[in-house]
Amino acid sequence: MDDAVALKNGDVMMLANLPSEVTAQVPKGGKLRFMLEETDSEWNADFNNAECDLQAEHRKGDSHTTGRAVIEVASHVQTPARVELSYEGPSRRNIRLIVYTVGEQKSISPNYPRTPVFGMLMAACRKRGLVLTDWHIHIRGGMTPELAAMREADCGIRSSAMENHGREWEIYDNRKLRAFAEKAHAVSINGHHLPTGIQVNDRDWFSQIDAETRSCFDYILADTMIMGKLPSGRDNRLWLDQSIKDIPAWMAAYTEHTLRILDEPISILANPTYLPKEIADAYDDLWTEERMKAVIAKAAEKGIALEIQAGSPFPRPKFLKLAKSMGAKFSFGTNNFDPMPKDLSRWLEAIEWLDMTPDDLWSPSDNKQRKP
Ligand SMILES: [Zn+2]
Numbered sequence: 552m553d554d555a556v557a558l559k560n561g562d563v564m565m566l567a568n569l570p571s572e573v574t575a576q577v578p579k580g581g582k583l584r585f586m587l588e589e590t591d592s593e594w595n596a597d598f599n600n601a602e603c604d605l606q607a608e609h610r611k612g613d614s615h616t617t618g619r620a621v622i623e624v625a626s627h628v629q630t631p632a633r634v635e636l637s638y639e640g641p642s643r644r645n646i647r648l649i650v651y652t653v654g655e656q657k658s659i660s661p662n663y664p665r666t667p668v669f670g671m672l673m674a675a676c677r678k679r680g681l682v683l684t685d686w687h688i689h690i691r692g693g694m695t696p697e698l699a700a701m702r703e704a705d706c707g708i709r710s711s712a713m714e715n716h717g718r719e720w721e722i723y724d725n726r727k728l729r730a731f732a733e734k735a736h737a738v739s740i741n742g743h744h745l746p747t748g749i750q751v752n753d754r755d756w757f758s759q760i761d762a763e764t765r766s767c768f769d770y771i772l773a774d775t776m777i778m779g780k781l782p783s784g785r786d787n788r789l790w791l792d793q794s795i796k797d798i799p800a801w802m803a804a805y806t807e808h809t810l811r812i813l814d815e816p817i818s819i820l821a822n823p824t825y826l827p828k829e830i831a832d833a834y835d836d837l838w839t840e841e842r843m844k845a846v847i848a849k850a851a852e853k854g855i856a857l858e859i860q861a862g863s864p865f866p867r868p869k870f871l872k873l874a875k876s877m878g879a880k881f882s883f884g885t886n887n888f889d890p891m892p893k894d895l896s897r898w899l900e901a902i903e904w905l906d907m908t909p910d911d912l913w914s915p916s917d918n919k920q921r922k923p
Pocket residue numbers: 687689750821886
């Protein structure tokens with residue numbers, strides 16, 4: 552294990568192992584908030600208050616399943632705060648530790664800072680008559696439907712609100728989904744309600760989510776980033792370490808997997824043409840024109856949006872241009888982990904590559920699929 556890690560506001564650290572201990576100087580009544588993210592699939596961090604009288608909350612976010620947790624210590628913090636983390640299992644690798652707040656309690660602003668890129672994006676939208684919607688806003692890590700609405704009011708990019716659904720996710724239950732839809736729909740902004748969606752992570756979701764629940768939502772989003780099962784029986788998450796022995800066979804299976812997902816009654820294909828890091832360098836060879844066309848044709852035929860995701864290198868310009876020429880529609884998304892705004896330069900690039908017009912933007916009415 553690592554030695555103790557001292558937290559400072561705004562730190563982003565790569566750590567070789569889960570630290571045995573993190574410490575921070577927090578004034579009385581102050582707030583300590585950080586997130587540990589690691590790339591192995593299973594971990595349980597027990598939150599122990601070692602030496603001082605902390606009231607601690609281990610908010611699980613996606614922690615069961617993606618190794619991500621926000622640990623928030625918000626009240627009765629004495630100084631110095633000390634937090635001890637423990638876990639069972641083999642040693643861990645590639646931990647990213649992100650510190651949001653150490654010290655005075657600050658209100659989190661979900662609003663986009665007015666950077667040059669943001670200004671250029673807004674100018675491009677004005678010039679082209681584009682009204683963008685961020686269809687990939689997760690309610691997690693402190694993001695709420697209210698903060699999402701606040702962001703829309705601030706900048707004009709329309710917001711949405713979405714929860715993950717699946718066996719290995721916190722919500723795998725129709726009742727909880729409906730409760731979420733009700734809560735998110737109650738938030739209105741500029742005279743309309745916040746569009747509300749589900750990210751589906753199981754490939755039989757449409758037989759798990761009943762029709763009444765489905766009808767509470769405005770859209771369904773899916774990505775291709777979970778494929779098959781691990782020997783443990785858990786989902787194989789392609790963003791975690793993969794051992795791909797036969798790359799051509801893997802790619803053929805992955806293309807089939809993508810086409811099968813497009814056969815589901817979804818509205819948005821998120822992060823299309825994603826590849827695991829182990830083979831991402833071979834993108835241009837693996838995503839042959841034939842494969843790209845098969846994916847695009849099915850999305851266009853069914854009115855499923857192809858997403859342009861902030862921070863993702865996928866899909867590459869060739870795919871986007873081909874998609875436009877084949878009449879596909881595009882959606883924008885951030886795929887946030889918290890309320891902090893992401894860099895939107897990828898959106899701006901895509902708008903320029905595609906010479907985008909309002910007609911290229913997907914809206915739920917484009918979807919030609921029957922509801923399940
Ligand atoms: Zn997502």
